[in-house]
Amino acid sequence: xxxxxxxxxxxxxxxxxxxxxxxxxxxxxxxxxxxxxxxxxxxxxxxxxxxxxxxxxxxxxxxxxxxxxxxxxxxxxxxxxxxxxxxxxxxxxxxxxxxxxxxxxxxxxxxxxxxxxxxxxxxxxxxxxxxxxxxxxxxxxxxxxxxxxxxxxxxxxxxxxxxxxxxxxxxxxxxxxxxxxxxxxxxxxxxxxxxxxxxxxxxxxxxxxxxxxxxxxxxxxxxxxxxxxxxxxxxxxxxxxxxxxxxxxxxxxxxxxxxxxxxxxxxxxxxxxxxxxxxxxxxxxxxxxxxxxxxxxxxxxxxxxxxxxxxxxxxxxxxxxxxxxxxxxxxxxxxxxxxxxxxxxxxxxxxxxxxxxxxxxxxxxxxxxxxxxxxxxxxxxxxxxxxxxxxxxxxxxxxxxxxxxxxxxxxxxxxxxxxxxxxxxxxxxxxxxxxxxxxxxxxxxxxxxxxxxxxxxxxxxxxxxxxxxxxxxxxxxxxxxxxxxxxxxxxxxxxxxxxxxxxxxxxxxxxxxxxxxxxxxxxxxxxxxxxxxxxxxxxxxxxxxxxxxxxxxxxxxxxxxxxxxxxxxxxxxxxxxxxxxxxxxxxxxxxxxxxxxxxxxxxxxxxxxxxxxxxxxxxxxxxxxxxxxxxxxxxxxxxxxxxxxxxxxxxxxxx
Amino acid sequence: xxxxxxxxxxxxxxxxxxxxxxxxxxxxxxxxxxxxxxxxxxxxxxxxxxxxxxxxxxxxxxxxxxxxxxxxxxxxxxxxxxxxxxxxxxxxxxxxxxxxxxxxxxxxxxxxxxxxxxxxxxxxxxxxxxxxxxxxxxxxxxxxxxxxxxxxxxxxxxxxxxxxxxxxxxxxxxxxxxxxxxxxxxxxxxxxxxxxxxxxxxxxxxxxxxxxxxxxxxxxxxxxxxxxxxxxxxxxxxxxxxxxxxxxxxxxxxxxxxxxxxxxxxxxxxxxxxxxxx
Numbered sequence: 001x002x003x004x005x006x007x008x009x010x011x012x013x014x015x016x017x018x019x020x021x022x023x024x025x026x027x028x029x030x031x032x033x034x035x036x037x038x039x040x041x042x043x044x045x046x047x048x049x050x051x052x053x054x055x056x057x058x059x060x061x062x063x064x065x066x067x068x069x070x071x072x073x074x075x076x077x078x079x080x081x082x083x084x085x086x087x088x089x090x091x092x093x094x095x096x097x098x099x100x101x102x103x104x105x106x107x108x109x110x111x112x113x114x115x116x117x118x119x120x121x122x123x124x125x126x127x128x129x130x131x132x133x134x135x136x137x138x139x140x141x142x143x144x145x146x147x148x149x150x151x152x153x154x155x156x157x158x159x160x161x162x163x164x165x166x167x168x169x170x171x172x173x174x175x176x177x178x179x180x181x182x183x184x185x186x187x188x189x190x191x192x193x194x195x196x197x198x199x200x201x202x203x204x205x206x207x208x209x210x211x212x213x214x215x216x217x218x219x220x221x222x223x224x225x226x227x228x229x230x231x232x233x234x235x236x237x238x239x240x241x242x243x244x245x246x247x248x249x250x251x252x253x254x255x256x257x258x259x260x261x262x263x264x265x266x267x268x269x270x271x272x273x274x275x276x277x278x279x280x281x282x283x284x285x286x287x288x289x290x291x292x293x294x295x296x297x298x299x300x301x302x303x304x305x306x307x308x309x310x311x312x313x314x315x316x317x318x319x320x321x322x323x324x325x326x327x328x329x330x331x332x333x334x335x336x337x338x339x340x341x342x343x344x345x346x347x348x349x350x351x352x353x354x355x356x357x358x359x360x361x362x363x364x365x366x367x368x369x370x371x372x373x374x375x376x377x378x379x380x381x382x383x384x385x386x387x388x389x390x391x392x393x394x395x396x397x398x399x400x401x402x403x404x405x406x407x408x409x410x411x412x413x414x415x416x417x418x419x420x421x422x423x424x425x426x427x428x429x430x431x432x433x434x435x436x437x438x439x440x441x442x443x444x445x446x447x448x449x450x451x452x453x454x455x456x457x458x459x460x461x462x463x464x465x466x467x468x469x470x471x472x473x474x475x476x477x478x479x480x481x482x483x484x485x486x487x488x489x490x491x492x493x494x495x496x497x498x499x500x501x502x503x504x505x506x507x508x509x510x511x512x513x514x515x516x517x518x519x520x521x522x523x524x525x526x527x528x529x530x531x532x533x534x535x536x537x538x539x540x541x542x543x544x545x546x547x548x549x550x551x552x553x554x555x556x557x558x559x560x561x562x563x564x565x566x567x568x569x570x571x572x573x574x575x576x577x578x579x580x581x582x583x584x585x586x587x588x589x590x591x592x593x594x595x596x597x598x599x600x601x602x603x604x605x606x607x608x609x610x611x612x613x614x615x616x617x618x619x620x621x622x623x624x625x626x627x628x629x630x631x632x633x634x635x636x637x638x639x640x641x642x643x644x645x646x647x648x649x650x651x652x653x654x655x
Numbered sequence: 656x657x658x659x660x661x662x663x664x665x666x667x668x669x670x671x672x673x674x675x676x677x678x679x680x681x682x683x684x685x686x687x688x689x690x691x692x693x694x695x696x697x698x699x700x701x702x703x704x705x706x707x708x709x710x711x712x713x714x715x716x717x718x719x720x721x722x723x724x725x726x727x728x729x730x731x732x733x734x735x736x737x738x739x740x741x742x743x744x745x746x747x748x749x750x751x752x753x754x755x756x757x758x759x760x761x762x763x764x765x766x767x768x769x770x771x772x773x774x775x776x777x778x779x780x781x782x783x784x785x786x787x788x789x790x791x792x793x794x795x796x797x798x799x800x801x802x803x804x805x806x807x808x809x810x811x812x813x814x815x816x817x818x819x820x821x822x823x824x825x826x827x828x829x830x831x832x833x834x835x836x837x838x839x840x841x842x843x844x845x846x847x848x849x850x851x852x853x854x855x856x857x858x859x860x861x862x863x864x865x866x867x868x869x870x871x872x873x874x875x876x877x878x879x880x881x882x883x884x885x886x887x888x889x890x891x892x893x894x895x896x897x898x899x900x901x902x903x904x905x906x907x908x909x910x911x912x913x914x915x916x917x918x919x920x921x922x923x924x925x926x927x928x929x930x931x932x933x
Contacts, residue, residue: 522710602702626854626855627899633915638759642809644745645745645751646745647746
């Protein structure tokens, strides 16, 4: 067969081999090209070498190792062939292939040169314009990932004056796996080749390709599995939406493939329970949608564990769902009676809409002593509300069944006067900051607590103990703890006083406190009010505590209230235009007078509640001032001054 | 024996009544002195007297001291107005913190006679004034409307007036506003939503317009939200401020909350206590 060269050689070949032989060769070449084109059609976007239009495309083999890096071996010839195994992925997997490096093409000794052709030995870097993958061609192409090097189609290396950009990287995505066996890539073979011969000389490849300098990295596209429940805490039989999602859901425009393999539900109590959300209840149930949801009522607390295969990786995530069990509540009204009289007992279940019934004997009356005390009869199982005459102190118990829950509750009836609510403190005298435990009682009778309040002088401070029967809290000021509640159904309150002794003061702090007396300031701070450190995310202690030389010469000691720091941080957030510079924060009374304040007794700077501000990042104009002021005003300061207040136009606010 | 015991009890009661009367009388006698110090004392005396008046609380403040506090607030209002007119810093004439503290104390008096002075103190530094005026509701509306619609008033006073009207519309007052007052508020909002305005005034007018829920006013706000040229037509030319104005209008139309929010008398009283907000 006559070796075929590039088109510029057609005339020379005709002259050398004659017309018939040329046509025969040309027909053979046409058929081979057709085969390659058909093959390429099956492989989707694979670029096909077209012999006769330049050195064309070289396809190289490589060993794609998931997560690994391989160097692409390129045979030192124009018709590289070979094969390498693709790893087998048992599940559908999205892979990312990245190629970096350069390719050099050198004209071979067979290259005749001349007439625009390169001289033998001349080399050229042609770069890596890209590579293709068989995006959907597993069936047709046998899971081939094809890497193609091209000099740019029509470009012949070493043509004088021709220029070409060097592309140094390329990236693509492809799917592998789905149970397919690992297959090998094979180059297109001889149709890719260009053969040259010098007149009368041997025939061989026209070009050699460089053998090193290219790297292909194959890695699995990974994604996180997320499982959430909304809400996570529900009442009995409330609906919960469980959402399973992956992130990221796409890479390079390709959906990350994933499937929910199984859903395991471990309920906390009553043994096993079929999962409220099984894998087939998640919608959508097929495809690669980024999230799937399941909405079902939950009757028990437990843990839902989702197992999924995400881009070939087995992943597992769990979500905890808390179900507040149904509650049976029994009340007696009135709960305390001076003598024998009618009492109404009521049983109710929360949530109120669930179906329930009293179980067993329904109601059980247990007097404190002996028997009887209820007439004319005990309450019946079919009565959810019953009224009976009670002549003894005792307990009325009810039992009920709600789904898998067996519930019971009791109500107390007291014949006589209920005892008073009692409050005891474990310490009556403490130093500032020490913790005190307050404990309530009511002579053994049932009682409830509604709130806790600590009173100092004439002011009351809520204590965050809610409805707890015991309250443990640190105290800094002498005062009285009050607790409010009800014994049986009678509202009551109780109190316990605590004396807080002064703490040892630093001498500097004593000096500052003395200034408050000297300057007759309308505030008498105590040692715990002062600190020698602090600051917030955006305001340093030295800024807050003084901000300038004369404001507080007692640094680092100073007094900065939480109201100020909270207000400043909130202002900065609302302002959303960069930093705020404080020119003055806390001032001791001496410093306040030194800076010329004519409010020597009342300035909020001395209370640690005021700050003077400028923008850190913007030119200080009236508009900028008002942007800052508007931001501060939204946080509820009690003082917010105007642009025209001070000669330097600083913004003053106090919280 | 019984007679002696009864006599001793009577004497003890008489002594107690005398002591109590003397104490109360002393406190009452102090108040005229405080009033004089407030109006005629040195800066230090005025500052001390003001704090004493604050500590007394509204319930214990007699008519003479109330009148002095209101007079002092009026005087301060004039000082601020003069300074603004002269384009000189307020601090040149009076300490701005003292001015604010006087307004704080008067705002806590809950005295309708203070309404004109409080309206005059809008935008002078104390943010409690607007809450106090809103508490009066209908009674304070004419004074606040006069501030908001006055072309001479500084934008800071107009801004605070618009906030006060919003509080009234949002229902903080003792009873719903009359239809006539609501009409006047709508008219004031329209005035401040049209024509040239300082950007903060436009913002506060947007808040008020949305609170009023009037279709016509909402239409104006919608135009501001969707068309930057509408904002420019109000005199706001800085691109950043135009964008912020449109953002505010959009947020308010979408139901976003307006700030600042109203504070109740109890909350205000707690905020004024020297040891509050630790």
